[in-house]
Amino acid sequence: MTVLVTGAGGQIGRAALRVLGDRGVGLGRADLDVTDAAAVMAAVAAHRPAVILHCAAWTDVDGAESDPAGAIRANVAANRHVARAAFEHGARLVTLSTDFVFDGAKGAPYVESDPTGPLSVYGETKLQGEEAALEEHPDGTWVVRTAWVYDETPGNFPGLIRRLAAERDVLRVVTDQIGSPTYAGHLAPVLVDLPERVPPGVRHVAGSGAATRREWAEAVLAAAGRGVHVEGATSDEFPTPARRPAYSALASEHPDTPVLPDWRSGVEACMAGFTP
Ligand SMILES: NC(=O)c1ccc[n+]([C@@H]2O[C@H](COP(=O)([O-])OP(=O)(O)OC[C@H]3O[C@@H](n4cnc5c(N)ncnc54)[C@H](OP(=O)(O)O)[C@@H]3O)[C@@H](O)[C@H]2O)c1
Structure with a gap:
């Protein structure tokens, strides 16, 4: 097939x-x-x-x-x-x-x-x-x-967080977007x-559970063994041309829909194979 x-x-x-x-x-x-x-x-x-x-x-x-x-x-x-x-x-x-x-x-x-x-x-x-x-x-x-x-390549959110963590001691990441x-x-x-x-x-079909972008960033840094502090911020501080939903976690109402592992285990699996 x-x-x-x-x-x-x-x-x-x-x-x-x-x-x-x-x-x-x-x-x-x-x-x-x-x-x-x-x-x-x-x-x-x-x-x-x-x-x-x-x-x-x-x-x-x-x-x-x-x-x-x-x-x-x-x-x-x-x-x-x-x-x-x-x-x-x-x-x-x-x-x-x-x-x-x-x-x-x-x-x-x-x-x-x-x-x-x-x-x-x-x-x-x-x-x-x-x-x-x-x-x-x-x-x-x-x-x-x-x-x-996201995946193991650098051009996505975990890649951005890793790159910024190499340059700064403190990161500011939004807490008012949950997905x-x-x-x-x-x-x-x-x-x-x-x-x-x-x-x-x-x-x-999405990673199980919900995270703020800040929680996601913290999980990436923890999995990467980087002790960089992540402060909370709001989306107003980072204006973008497109508006994004404040809360967009997904779940399925159909019991037969395949369920993905918890989002944190996705981060751990990905970071194990991350290419800098
Ligand atoms: N990434 C996310 O967070 C996310 C979330 C929800 C849903 N999705 C959906 O999942 C799907 C795949 O996403 P992804 O993360 O794999 O995105 P991606 O890494 O940006 O891949 C999209 C691919 O489509 C190619 N492409 C764009 N226009 C094309 C065209 N006219 N003809 C042929 N190829 C074209 C792009 O090529 P170039 O690189 O040359 O532009 C790129 O290789 C999309 O439908 C996206 O909307 C993604």
């Missing part, structure tokens, strides 16, 4: 391909631009995958605010192209979405049926991408909302198996 992975150069794509081994065919941006409908159809026709794991997306949350058209192409139109190609060629589709489809006002873990209310262009385009995929391929699409994803940090190495095995395990539709 072949699993075609788009966005193969990204965090989740790489982790999925490690899990899949010989079963996986990875297409990075240079191999397949997912905004090109004809190219997507041709790639799916050529590889005839049983499953498409669609990891390619516009993930620059702040950058989407100044280029909404680009984010729409990559997150909405591309989802439609991939879902249409999956439908045409009888493939099941697993596509990624985000906790940023919620407004953060609930103050308790969000489940699949909670009302959405994105605060940012990124969140809005991811939500529209969910709808596009489900519309094109309703019986064969699994939308996985996940959150705060579910998710280690790509824990998420990937669930993604590749999901169509075998649960019916199609929207599922929440």
Whole structure:
């Protein structure tokens, strides 16, 4: 059974391909631009995958605010192209979405049926991408909302914290954003198996539990053996172009949804393999 992975150069794509081994065919941006409908159809026709794991997306949350058209192409139109190609060629589709489809006002873990209310262009385009995929391929699409994803590479939040800790004695990290940090190495095995395990539709799969960004930073530094002090701060001190939900931890209301390990064990597993 072949699993075609788009966005193969990204965090989740790489982790999925490690899990899949010989079963996986990875297409990075240079191999397949997912905004090109004809190219997507041709790639799916050529590889005839049983499953498409669609990891390619516009993930620059702040950058989407100044280029909404680009984010729409990559997150909405591309989802439609991939879902249409999956439908045409009888493939099941697993596509990624985000906790940023919620407004953060609930103050308790969000489940699949909670009302959405994105605060940012990124969140809005991811939500529209969910709808596009489900519309094109309703019986064969699994939308996985996940959150705060990281891996061993330096270009993510744990990497930033480690880099800053090498330069400073004290870090200031916000306490008014709460979410579910998710280690790509824990998420990937669930993604590749999901169509075998649960019916199609929207599922929440993220590191179990909830953390403030400060708690996440402290866990990273503890796992890295760095004794740097982390002070609490508020988001007002670090203005960003995109608004982020204050509370966006995820949980599933479906008992058959696979549950990931606690977010702290994700940090420990990741930091054990961190590449400086
Ligand atoms: N990271 C998170 O915290 C997070 C949280 C919730 C949900 N998600 C979702 O999970 C999925 C994967 O995220 P990730 O963390 O693996 O992101 P990532 O590391 O940024 O990977 C995304 C990949 O998509 C590629 N890409 C962007 N536009 C493309 C296009 N038009 N055609 C082909 N490839 C394109 C990117 O290539 P370039 O590097 O060349 O741009 C990158 O390799 C996305 O759907 C994202 O929205 C992520």
